[in-house]
Amino acid sequence: MNASSLFTFDAVAAILAIPVVAATLLALMPGYKVTARVNVAASLLTLVAALCLFVTERPEPGRYLLVDDLNIVFIVLNTFVGFTTSLFSASYIAHELETGRLTPANLRFYHAMYQIMMFGMNLAFVSNNIGLMWVAVELATLTTVLMVGIYRTHEALEAAWKYFILGSVGIAFALFGTILVYLAAQPVVGEGYDAMVWTLLVERVADFDPALLNVAFIFLLLGYGTKVGLAPLHAWLPDAHAEGPTPISAVLSGLLLNVALYAVLRFKILLAASPEAISPGPLMMTMGLASLIFAAFMLYRRRDIKRMFAYSSIEHMGIIVFAFGLGGPLANFAGLLHMVMHSLTKSAIFFAVGHISQIKGTQRLSAIRGLTETHPVLGWGLVIGVAAIAGLPPMGVFMSEFLLVSSTFARQPLLAVPLVFGLLVAFGALLLRLTGVAFGQPRGSRKPADASYLPMYSHLVLVLIAGIYLPPPLVAWFQHIANLLR
């Protein structure tokens, strides 16, 4: 144990500890300005701690915690978006206080929950124990349930209720799947904690009972898939996005879906390592395509701007799950890249949408027109964001879609047809709505935006750069993970 490894351990601990401490503080502290700043500061500190993971040596995987290539990507992305969202949240929440939609008491609750949610997500990423991971994912889910319902309007409560009921069933499924994995591992690895340690499971998975693993995977896929928002398990997602505060929508789309996806991926790796178990690919591809096409069509009839982008998240999760289901270095690379790009872009879009709906006082699409004229910075930001999410270059989503479509075509030509079809249908819907919102005779309030553009544009710039230039170390690293994922 030298100093640097000690320091590393500290980094992991910091990632977990900072949010907990901050949550406690925030729950106790009054005053909006200070709490918002503390929230931002805590998120920034977490981000810094996460970045430390890069420079320092990684700890040996323990019984509970693990840092490897795969989860560093998720952690850094998570803490980064968590930080920018907290920035956005500060300016968003100020406005909510002014209009009286939230009370200061709500706010304390909100900020504390925000940090607990960050804690849950970080814990889910670093946990090496499938039981612990389950607990962490559920913690994050339950905190978001509470935040979705924070406005106490009856739509918000409905949304939260729906989220809660469907989420609970998902929780149950995931737990059952976890138990089954334990049962499969127990004869080989031995009773007790060891049979839940992911690194040990992966090493010995070849000896596990394949059929048990199969059933387990089905439950895990459905259980965590509920949180990923895969069709037909998606029902909670649009409403939760639409009715909660926008920073939470951004976090839901940008981060929570990733957490669930990460869990699915971990088990996918596990199953793929077992030679006799069913390959998880076809299942994931089917659900991915179903989500993509379903969400693409659902985009057309949307009247609420946030709900529409929520469906777009379902669509993109479908793409990502499809990519990982297809497997192979190219598709996995595309899936990873797409996931990162989607998180950045979608949260940027929600940042824009948050300000827009505050200015216009509504989320109805038909009430928002001509944004590029009245609010050029926001409007063009939205245009760039939607263009990016729709897969137009030179944004990063284009690169991942390019890789995915072409590698699909090379490997499973027939699957490329529904994939391209879904992409095109979704594209049509997104651009149709964008045309309505960003252009035309302006409608609604024209008062200037009291917004911080930094979070939105920092995301967009990153996405733009990624579309043109990916630094070689990052690429090598992604490739390594892609190979890890098989």
Next chain:
Amino acid sequence: MTSVLVMLLCVAALLATAALAVFMARSKQATPVIYGLSLSIAAVAFATGLVQLVSPPAEVPILMLPFSLPWLGAHFRLDPLAAFFLLVVDLGGAFASLYGLGYGRHEHAPHRVLPFFPAFLAGMNLVILADDAFTFLLSWEFMSLASWALVMAHHRDAENRRAGYLYIVMASFGTLALLLAFGLLAGPDGAYGFAAMRGMDHTPLATGLVLVLLLVGAGSKAGLVPLHVWLPLAHPAAPSHVSALMSGVMTKVAVYGFIRVLFDLVGTPAWWSGLLVLLIGSGTAVLGILHALMERDLKRMLAYSTIENIGVVFVGLGLALAFKDAGMELAAALAMTAALFHVLNHSFFKSLLFFGAGAVLTRTGERDMEKLGGLIHRMPVTAFTFLVGCMAISALPPFNGFASEWLAFQAILQSPDLPQWALTILVPAVGGLLALSAALAAACFVRAFGIAFLGRPRTDPAANASEADRFSLAAMSILAGLCLLAGILPGIVIDALAPVTQLLVGGRMPVQTDMPWLSIVPVTESRSSYNGLLVFLFIGFSAWLTAGLVHRFASRALRRAPAWDCGFPQIDATMQYSAGSFAQPVRRVFGTLVFRARERVDMPPPGTLSPARFALETHDLVWEGLYLPIAGAVGYVAEKLNYLQFLTIRRYLSLVFLALVLLLLVLALWS
């Protein structure tokens, strides 16, 4: 290497100009600065392309930058084909910038045009420079995006928004098709570099699929029927100099993509691919110009005419494919030269015509021909240059349009040596369609010029118009000069195209600059030859001679008098022949079939005072037969699926439950 670098620097400079435009768009100086910069950069790029084409270096310059796809890098290459198209693009870009210097001052929302204009140019340049699939598609889609933003410049008009939407969706559709084509060519290992694709052998099935995907992908951008519907909406929606770029240049970039993939990357496609391209090309030509003839919006008419010209280009390409497959290099070179020459010519006269239409639009505020008239008196220079453009696009000697169509006809006459019976029989018929489209084009542009510029003004704005500004006039005049030059000295262009045809079909046309009197000879002089220069001189000389003789020896007296009114004094200018009535005979002949046109005349019985009524009903069969059903189907599915948004929680749970049971069943039955 250096030339590629220069080109890339030009692209970078254009992008920098775009960025500059974002920040200074609202300043007064923005218009001259941005267009001035674009003009000079495009001129440099044009010069580079010209040098590359005229004296190609022994080794094709390539360059790799560590951008884009990480393990691939961004590859750029500047072979003669690319050089030729760069030349077309940057020449068009330079003229559009020059025109924009004047035209841009009338723009009421310059901040929506200026940033995207240089970006659009940069995108087109990049497409042509790209030497790997990713860079190609990235630039391709970037080009679409930039032009989409330009189409949306006047976004308050609902028509424009609709046009922009249709455009971007079709563009994306095309890109996905191209993406699939590249996916096929790259093979399972993902060899996305063009160099790797060139070296690979592709199965006949793959090449066939690539052709179809290419016709969809590049064809939708170029405007091939039935993927053309966006074009006549989107091109006119943009500011006129952008319309000129989109119609005159961007469609050429699509042609470039088609040529690059089919002739360069695929190698030798099957013989029927030539047939397919020929049929689609000739159909596109005829349908495009028929639409143009029915159109009363000046700019939209020009956009439809672009479709026709693209059809002509594709006929040339189809012939080249067929000849190449049959191993007839010379004939293939002839056909390819015709196609490329027409590409160049079309970029000249279509830019010119759009500039003219733009000048009319700024000075009268009208695009509707029925509200113009008599502009030749108020805008003499614009009218003259527009007339030159009309003659050139109608394929009339001695202008350039004729030279390239003449080459296409000569290529058609090489068809008896083709081994396939289907081709030998069909190619002359295609030639007939080509001739039909040329004749219809003449009718179309007689109508356009005659209605808009001749006769008496039909509205006050037309009567009070003034001549366009000097920048616009300069751009139009130079282009008119180029139309004439390319028409009377086609040999120079043909010789310049030789390295391109050598690259693509492995042959070239005979050296033309050595021919006596600068005539052009496709194969041998005894077969056919044409000398535009002499034709021009002869006509000019004999017209001058006759006029001189008549004026000298016969009479030179002239008197102005009212026109013959047939005993019915004409009350106003609206009683002139209108654009609609001019097109009526053609509509009756062709329109009943192509547009299902129906005319209904309600003639009141004699003695009643109610006015007679004329009602015309036309259908765009492609739109109604293909696009509306697709839109309807998407809407229907969306509507049906939309019920899923409003289910109760219990029903959602049922879905989850069913999914679980289904998966368990699958598992139970699987092993």
Next chain:
Amino acid sequence: MVLIRDLLVQVVQMALVVALAPLLTGFVRKAKARLLRRRGASVIQPYRDLSRLLRKEAVVAENVSWLFRMAPYLIFAATWVAAAVIPTFATGLIFSWTVDLIAIIGLLGSARFFLALAGMDVGTSFGGIGSSREMLIATLAEPAMLLIIFAVALIAGSTQLSTIAAFMTSPQVGLRVSLAVALIAIIMVAIAENARIPIDNPATHLELTMVHEAMVLEYSGRHLAMIELAAMLKLLLYLSMIVCIFVPWNIKGPEAGYPAYLVGFASYVVKLAVGGAMLALFETATAKMRVFRVPQFLGAALMLGLLATLLRFVSRSL
């Protein structure tokens, strides 16, 4: 020396076509009159008309532009250039390679383009109606003509009239169905192009039936003279073209020498006379058709042209 001779032949040809064109028109009118049992005007009446028109003052409508005044000369020049390169009595004219058959059609197209524009420049309904119908006819006649050219050129292997004429006199041609079909088609096209009955009536001035005359309604004086002369030239051009392609006998090669040229010239005049007489006969025997029957007539020509390109396979073995 050779160059001078060739130039001389070319100049003679140019002069010849201009000189003969009114005569041909006069001859056709005379023949028609005789067929109708009228005495008719003298065959040289067109010369008199032209010279009278040339000397008269030109009256133009108030509204017209420079295009209206320049058009007659351009139309005449384009038609003249086209007519000047068609072998009449001699092949291998020095400038014959300047334009081939396709380019001749192009030149006539240019002339028509200006004519139609001139019709629209006046700003009345008559000009418009004429231009509109003229362009309709052209849209059908031009492709038909092109197909005929294809049929001929695919057999002769050339679009160069001199080469075609030489080929047609060579023994390898023989009798071909496709050429016969092409002949019929080209006659139909020629009738349409020259505004003859049954497509148009060169003698009418009833507005609603006019095509060519409607366009030139506003022309007078020297302008009208040029237009008329161009129309006459065009008739001569088409007859010469038919003659050159289908009955090219006694058109002498470049090396033939002056006496042979005289023979060629004589036979050319005879051929023209026969052609003119047949035209008169045909025009007398048919009635003018409605405007919207014209597309059917020309459509038939188009189909015949296409048939000719197809049928060339049939007779190839002959």
Next chain:
Amino acid sequence: MQGPVYFDIAHMLAGGLVLVSMMMLYQDRLYALLNVFALHSLLLTLSVAWQAFIQGAPHLYVTAAIALVFKVVVIPVALHHMIRKLGIHREIETVVGIGLTMLAGIGLVALSIVVMLRVTPEADPLTREDLAFALSVLLLGLLIMVTRRNAVSQVVGFMSLENGLVLAATGAKGMPLVVEISVAFSILIAFIVIGVFLFRIRERFDTVDVGALDDVRGRRRK
């Protein structure tokens, strides 16, 4: 401690759970449903306790105790109270007929047995049987949730689903305590939050019928 008798008893208890689940499917009165659910939980308690005994894992007794206290006593009583207080209809509206539901339930049991028995041919039979029954209970719980329109019965369905989970967890030998606690934890949270929501919903609509709530949504398109 692996004897045929031990196995038989575990088998009986787990099988009994499935049977009681089927009984729950049969109920069309709320109070009866709650009573049957209490019985279900009681059986679970016994089963867990028996597992604790044969596995020699004393911590499972804690789980059993939790189940006994919360699910057998507290929750049924609370729900009884709530039904009376809110004046909820005592009858349960079903989506499809009882008979059909029962048939579907039998199908589900068959399915889970097919899936699980094929899964673990050489595994410890106790585990195998337990798993098959646990899966059955889980699926039946879900079936109750999707075939009942009434919110209370949906909650009951969900809890019987959780019972299945607990059965599975305790059947897994040596499963660390963390799981049991988390199960209890999740039930606790689930109950609290459901309670909170029921409270709020009652406040607004005087009913906990989720269907009524959803009907409002259904009419308001967005």
